[in-house]
Amino acid sequence: MINIKQLSFKWQKQQSNPTLAIAALEIAKGEHVFLHGPSGCGKSTFLSLLAGINRPTSGSLNIFGCELSKLTNSKRDVFRADHIGYIFQNFNLLPYLSPLENVTLGCQFSKQRQKKALVNSMTLNQEAARLLNALGLSEQFHLQNVANLSIGQQQRVAAARAFIGSPELIIADEPTSALDTGNRQAFIKLLFEQAQAANSTLIFVSHDESLQPLFNRNIDLIALQEQLS
Numbered sequence: 021m022i023n024i025k026q027l028s029f030k031w032q033k034q035q036s037n038p039t040l041a042i043a044a045l046e047i048a049k050g051e052h053v054f055l056h057g058p059s060g061c062g063k064s065t066f067l068s069l070l071a072g073i074n075r076p077t078s079g080s081l082n083i084f085g086c087e088l089s090k091l092t093n094s095k096r097d098v099f100r101a102d103h104i105g106y107i108f109q110n111f112n113l114l115p116y117l118s119p120l121e122n123v124t125l126g127c128q129f130s131k132q133r134q135k136k137a138l139v140n141s142m143t144l145n146q147e148a149a150r151l152l153n154a155l156g157l158s159e160q161f162h163l164q165n166v167a168n169l170s171i172g173q174q175q176r177v178a179a180a181r182a183f184i185g186s187p188e189l190i191i192a193d194e195p196t197s198a199l200d201t202g203n204r205q206a207f208i209k210l211l212f213e214q215a216q217a218a219n220s221t222l223i224f225v226s227h228d229e230s231l232q233p234l235f236n237r238n239i240d241l242i243a244l245q246e247q248l249s
């Protein structure tokens with residue numbers, strides 16, 4: 021479902037060496053991938069290409085049969101809204117909105133996501149509440165201001181927002197860095213349960229290599245870039 025060939029990316033045209041150069045990579049539907057590498061090696065840059073935030077400088081990046089390198093910015097925005105749930109390192113929640121409002125925002129820009137969200141529940145609010153409960157955020161918190169929630173609770177809101185409407189691809193950029201070891205493993209278990217329920221592919225970036233055995237595939241971004249096609 022993700023197929024990369026001769027992909028390269030430069031932040032600036034005049035850069036002598038590309039920030040990313042990947043000869044070949046395939047990731048299958050439903051895989052849970054642990055992506056790691058030293059600070060500055062390009063992990064977040066890579067995620068931004070997968071999410072269609074940036075476009076490859078050259079080469080092919082095909083996701084679900086769609087060639088992202090050929091889409092305009094606005095078409096990539098639509099693609100992201102339809103197919104991708106993104107859990108940001110700093111969550112990117114809207115602090116003046118409630119958990120329910122933040123989660124329903126996850127599918128506000130996509131009719132396709134809204135339709136899928138309504139398979140499980142009568143309304144988007146009910147589906148957001150169902151996901152928040154499943155991720156361990158009880159109803160007493162659903163209408164509070166997210167800025168008043170703990171970091172662990174905000175993480176659950178960010179995950180529910182990524183999961184609403186069962187996107188085919190979930191991208192998580194160091195989502196557990198603020199949690200202690202016990203809570204990290206519990207959060208990842210919940211993430212896997214949700215990803216499995218929707219048969220979503222999960223790409224999870226972390227510096228914490230103790231999490232690696234929990235995933236069914238491990239990609240070292242430096243080693244990947246050293247491989248020749």
Ligand SMILES: Nc1ncnc2c1ncn2[C@@H]1O[C@H](COP(=O)(O)OP(=O)(O)OP(=O)(O)O)[C@@H](O)[C@H]1O
Nearest residue numbers: 031032039057058059060061062063064065066227
């Ligand atoms: N918006 C940007 N404009 C120009 N250069 C950038 C930009 N974002 C990142 N870079 C550069 O791209 C390279 C890769 O950065 P990136 O953030 O992808 O690394 P990373 O592996 O995610 O790092 P970390 O583990 O510290 O988060 C770095 O040299 C960085 O300076």
